[in-house]
Amino acid sequence: MGSGKGDGFPKDQKAWLNDLKEAYLNKTLLRKPVIPGQPPLADDSDLKQWVDQRQREFEAKFCDDLTASVNEGATTEAKIHAVSLDSSFTSYKVKSTPFRVSQPTFAT
16 A cells, blocks of 8 residues: 555556456446436446445455555555545546536626
């Protein structure tokens, strides 16, 4: 885990997260087709559970690295468990959201 400056993930952890980017975005409203007359778009109802499962996978896969970071004093177990992959995935969503430019309003 990083120091809280920058993205906070070593290259291998960041690559693992990047590999999940498309799967995450496909579960968000950003990748849903807009159908006129249909209810507003929403993220998949199981998105939170999906992210929580990826969190568990992340901690299992990088257990040795995370333990070493704790042993070196670079972080604590509490901080590791407090880091939520949700914030990393949410940043993918924000960065992928197209800007919406409203039409100018002219005074008459």
